Amino acid sequence: MKPRTPLPGPADGGSSPRRARQALVAAAAATALLITPAVTASATAAATSQAGGGAVTVVNPGFDADGTGTATPAGWSTYSPDGTASASYTEWTAEGYNGDSYQLTHWSTAAYHVDTYQKLTGIPNGFYTLGVWTRSSGGHKSDYIALTGCGGDNTPTAVPADSDGNWVQIVTSVHVTARRCTINLVTAGNAGDWTNFTGVTFTSGTASLPIRGGDVSTLYRGEQDGGVYYTASGRPENALAQLADAGMNWVRLRVWVNPADGMNDEVQLLASAREAKRHHQHLLLDFHYSDTWADPGHQSPPAAWASDTFPQLEADMYAYSKQVVAALVAQGTPPQMVQVGNEINNGLLWPSGSTSDFAQLAGLLKAGIAGVHAAFPPAKIVLHLAAAWDESGLAWWYSQAESYGVPFDIIGLSYYDYWHGRLDVLQGDLDGLTAQFGKPAMVVETAYPFTLASNDPTASLSFSDPASLDPGYPATPAGQAANFRDVLSVVQAVPNGMGLGAFYWEPTWTVVKGNGWDPTDPSSGDGWENQAMWDYTDTALPVISDFAAR
Structure with a gap:
C-alpha cells in the first residue's frame, strides 16, 4: 500500500x-x-465441552424443516415490540446457503421490528459461540444476532451489508452460567429493508x-x-x-x-x-x-x-x-x-x-x-x-x-x-x-x-x-x-x-x-x-x- x-x-x-x-x-x-x-482456544474449549457431553442442538437451523414457507418455523418463535411479527417468515430460495432451499426472511413493505428467537435449555455451563449465515440489503435501523438470558454478557454482532447478495457468516460468543441461553435474530428495518438468515450453529468455545x-x-x-x-x-x-x-x-x-x-x-x-x-x-x-x-x-x-x-x-x-x-x-x-x-x-x-x-x-x-x-x-x-x-x-x-x-x-x-x-x-x-x-x-x-x-x-x-x-x-x-x-x-x-x-x-x-x-x-x-x-x-x-x- x-x-x-x-x-x-x-x-x-x-x-x-x-x-x-x-x-x-x-x-x-x-x-x-x-x-x-x-489460535487454539476455540478448538481446546470445544473438545473439552464435547467430551463432557456439552453438545447443543439447534432445532431447524436451516429453516427448512417445515418444507414450505411459514410464519412459524419449527423450533422458533417471533416477538415484535411494535406488532409487526408478520415481517418474520421462511421462504423458498434458489440461492440458499450450502444448497438449502429455505431461509428465514425479515422483510416488510412498512417499517418493522422483529426478533426471531429460540430458547436452549439444559446447557452445560461454559463458553459458547453462535454462528449464523446472513445476507442483507443494508440500511436498517438495527440488524444483528445476539445471545441473551445466558448468565454472562454478550456483545451482539451486526449483520453485514453485502451488496452482491452473497452469504456471509458472523459469530458472537457468551459465557453460559445459567444452563440456558436464547438465540436472537433481530431486525429493525425501514420499509423494503430485508435480511436473510440460515445455517444457525451453537457450539462450544469462544470466537475471540x-x-x-x-x-x-x-x-x-x-x-x-x-x-x-x-x-x-x-x-x-x-x-x-x-x-x-x-x-x-x-x-x-x-x-x-x-x-x-x-x-x-x-x-x-x-x-x-x-x-x-x-x-x-x-x-x-x-x-x-x-x-x-x-x-x-x-x-x-x-x-x-x-x-x-x-x-x-x-x-x-x-x-x-x-x-x-x-x-x-x-x-x-x-x-x-x-x-x-x-x-x-x-x-x-x-x-x-x-x-x-x-x-x-x-x-x-x-x-x-x-x-x-x-x-x-x-x-x-x-x-x-x-x-x-x-x-x-x-x-x-x-x-x-x-x-x-x-x-x-x-x-x-x-x-x-x-x-x-x-x-x-x-x-x-x-x-x-x-x-x-x-x-x-x-x-x-x-x-x-x-x-x-x-x-x-x-x-x-x-x-x-x-x-x-x-x-x-x-x-x-x-x-x-x-x-x-x-x-x-x-x-x-x-x-x-x-x-x-x-x-x-x-x-x-x-x-x-x-x-x-x-x-x-x-x-x-x-x-x-x-x-x-x-x-x-x-x-x-x-x-x-x-x-x-x-
Whole structure:
C-alpha cells in the first residue's frame, strides 16, 4: 500500500546488555501468550465441552424443516415490540446457503421490528459461540444476532451489508452460567429493508478477536509537523491515547532502508515504537526492504543494494533484518510479529526476488526470517499478500512458499472493499487459506472512506470513485464505521479460532503540511485524509469505537 512521529523519548528500560536480555525473555513470554492461545482456544474449549457431553442442538437451523414457507418455523418463535411479527417468515430460495432451499426472511413493505428467537435449555455451563449465515440489503435501523438470558454478557454482532447478495457468516460468543441461553435474530428495518438468515450453529468455545490494530507509521511525523487530534467531544488529546482508550491494542509500523527524507527510517521506527509502548500497544513490524513504498506493483530494492549479486542480497536481507529487530529489542520494544516484505504477491527486491523465480524469492525470504529470529527468536513471521477475487492465486503463492521451505506462522492479507471485492470474497480467502495451510490469518491493512470529498489540493485522493464504492456502505462516517466493524466480524468468524484480527491502515494520516506520501517531496500531500479516523476538523469519527474488545 502507498501511502510521523509522537515526541521521541528515551528507550524504555534502557539498552544495557542485562536489560536487553530481560526484555528478550519478557517479550518472548508475552509473544507466546498474545498469539498462540488465540489460535487454539476455540478448538481446546470445544473438545473439552464435547467430551463432557456439552453438545447443543439447534432445532431447524436451516429453516427448512417445515418444507414450505411459514410464519412459524419449527423450533422458533417471533416477538415484535411494535406488532409487526408478520415481517418474520421462511421462504423458498434458489440461492440458499450450502444448497438449502429455505431461509428465514425479515422483510416488510412498512417499517418493522422483529426478533426471531429460540430458547436452549439444559446447557452445560461454559463458553459458547453462535454462528449464523446472513445476507442483507443494508440500511436498517438495527440488524444483528445476539445471545441473551445466558448468565454472562454478550456483545451482539451486526449483520453485514453485502451488496452482491452473497452469504456471509458472523459469530458472537457468551459465557453460559445459567444452563440456558436464547438465540436472537433481530431486525429493525425501514420499509423494503430485508435480511436473510440460515445455517444457525451453537457450539462450544469462544470466537475471540485478539488483534485490533492500526498502522500509524505516519503519526510521528504528523505530530512533529503540528498535527492535532480532537476527541469526539472536542478536547485535544494524543492520537495514540485516543486509539488505546477506544480498545486498539496493536500498532503496525513500517520501515524503509534509506528513504530520501528520513520518513519511515530506522530512527523514526524506534521513536514510534517507544511511543507505542507508552500506550501499551503490541508491535507488528512491517519490512518493505526498499527506500520507498513496496506493494504488488512496486518492489524496488534499496539504492545501496541495487548492484548486489543474489548471494549479496541474501546477506543484505539477513543483516538488515537482524539489525532493525535487534535495535527494537535493545530499547525494550521487541516486535511480537514481523512482516518479511509488504504485499509481496509478485515478490520483492525485483528482479532478483520475483515470483517468476520462486526459488530465489524463497531464498531472500528465508534470509530475512533468519535475521529476524537471530535477533528475537519468538517473533511470529507474517507473509503478507494483497487479497484477491480468486483465492486460488493466493493459495498457489503460499503453497510455493511452503514447498521451498519458507518458515512462517501467520497469513496476512490487505483488504480494501472497493478494490478487492465484497466481504464474502474476504471470507472465502480467509476461510480457505486457514483450512488449507493450518495457519491463522489476519487482515494487516484495511480502510474505508467517510467522504469522497478532498481536503487537500496538493494530492489526489487514493480513492474517490463513487462507482467502485460498496453500495452497502456509503462514504459517510456511519458507513466507514460499519465497514470496519464488519471486516472485523468476518475475521472473527474464521473457523476454529483462526482469525486473529485486523489493522486499520493509517487511521491518523490527516492533512498536515510536510507529512505527504512522497519521500522525495513531503509537501505533496497524502491523499488518504478521507479514510482517516479523524474528520476534516481533526475530530474523532465514530469508526474509532470499532476497536472495542469483543
